[in-house]
Amino acid sequence: MKKVLSGIQPSGNLTLGNYIGALKNFVTMQHEYECYFMVVDLHAITVPQEPAALKEQIESLASLYVAAGIDPNKASVFLQSHVPAHAELGWLMTTLSYMGELERMTQFKDKSAGKESIPTGLFVYPTLMAADILLYDADYVPVGDDQKQHLELTRDLSERFNHRFGDTLKVPEPYIPEVGARIMALDDASKKMSKSSPNPSSYIALLDEPDVIRKKIKRATTDSDMSVRFDKEKKPEVTNLISIYAQCSGLSVQQIEEKYEGKGYGDFKKDLAEQVVGTLEPIQQRYKEIRSSGEIYDILKKGAEKANATASKKIKEVKEKMGFLLPN
Numbered sequence: 001m002k003k004v005l006s007g008i009q010p011s012g013n014l015t016l017g018n019y020i021g022a023l024k025n026f027v028t029m030q031h032e033y034e035c036y037f038m039v040v041d042l043h044a045i046t047v048p049q050e051p052a053a054l055k056e057q058i059e060s061l062a063s064l065y066v067a068a069g070i071d072p073n074k075a076s077v078f079l080q081s082h083v084p085a086h087a088e089l090g091w092l093m094t095t096l097s098y099m100g101e102l103e104r105m106t107q108f109k110d111k112s113a114g115k116e117s118i119p120t121g122l123f124v125y126p127t128l129m130a131a132d133i134l135l136y137d138a139d140y141v142p143v144g145d146d147q148k149q150h151l152e153l154t155r156d157l158s159e160r161f162n163h164r165f166g167d168t169l170k171v172p173e174p175y176i177p178e179v180g181a182r183i184m185a186l187d188d189a190s191k192k193m194s195k196s197s198p199n200p201s202s203y204i205a206l207l208d209e210p211d212v213i214r215k216k217i218k219r220a221t222t223d224s225d226m227s228v229r230f231d232k233e234k235k236p237e238v239t240n241l242i243s244i245y246a247q248c249s250g251l252s253v254q255q256i257e258e259k260y261e262g263k264g265y266g267d268f269k270k271d272l273a274e275q276v277v278g279t280l281e282p283i284q285q286r287y288k289e290i291r292s293s294g295e296i297y298d299i300l301k302k303g304a305e306k307a308n309a310t311a312s313k314k315i316k317e318v319k320e321k322m323g324f325l326l327p328n
């Protein structure tokens, strides 16, 4: 069976962008593939985190995975820090990488821009991500558009390893949704929707109350043309809202355009808000149940056991190929 791996950082409010770009696909892929979905807590500390807040965010994100529909009996749900091979292969991948290729990563450039002291962790972030993927021989990696470049680096590193040490690592493919791979901010369609934005009305958090969601969508920026049409160049704001509508309703872009032909943005936005609320409310309900039951600890334990079994075999093989003397 083909394998899938992906992860999300526990760095605060998960957004509708994370859901549409990644989490939603995790849920559908679990039925077809052997899946590993992790909370990338080691990646989160590439920027400073307050320990108590980090702990809460980790538990919250793992619970959201399950609340969104990941079945822990089908897919392994685990924390990156519970599988030591991630950090270990991360180091080995770092030694295979070049400063130049890491300097070219746009995420690194964005995150380090204007900083006087740039954390080293931010720089080597993509080599740890490559390790995450390569440890499981993942065929597909469901991610949003912003991770494409990291996936390309992962492919380069695995090919480099195989070339130097013999065929060992699977070269993975990104799995990026056609509509919704890059959900944009509600107040500015030139920026991606992001949980780290200082303006909370620029994003919809998965745990936003229904009325907050309605308000944010009502206030979302549109244009003066008043037609519900998908056009990335000329109508980026409305196009973004149509993408969200399509992903939450299951309707195609064309069906949505037809439904709102001749109507203004008022009806469209009202219905869109109900589609988003209808998508998130059951997740929020289930989330509350999971948090109060404490079941997530067992789920994570089981997930880590399965992940460790796979990852420890791979790291052993990698070390053997590189010339390490393995313990008896």
Ligand code: TYM
Pocket: 005, 006, 007, 008, 009, 010, 017, 018, 019, 020, 021, 022, 040, 043, 128, 129, 132, 133, 141, 142, 143, 144, 145, 146, 147, 150, 180, 181, 182, 183, 184, 192, 193, 194
């Ligand atoms: P992170 O935590 O920034 O985002 C998690 C996932 O959400 C997607 N995403 C979006 N998709 C559409 N529209 C948006 N506005 C939007 N914002 C975020 C991201 O593309 C991502 O898929 N480096 C990764 C985490 C990671 C990982 C991995 C992913 C670490 N190791 C191994 C895959 C495989 C990251 O920072 O994602």
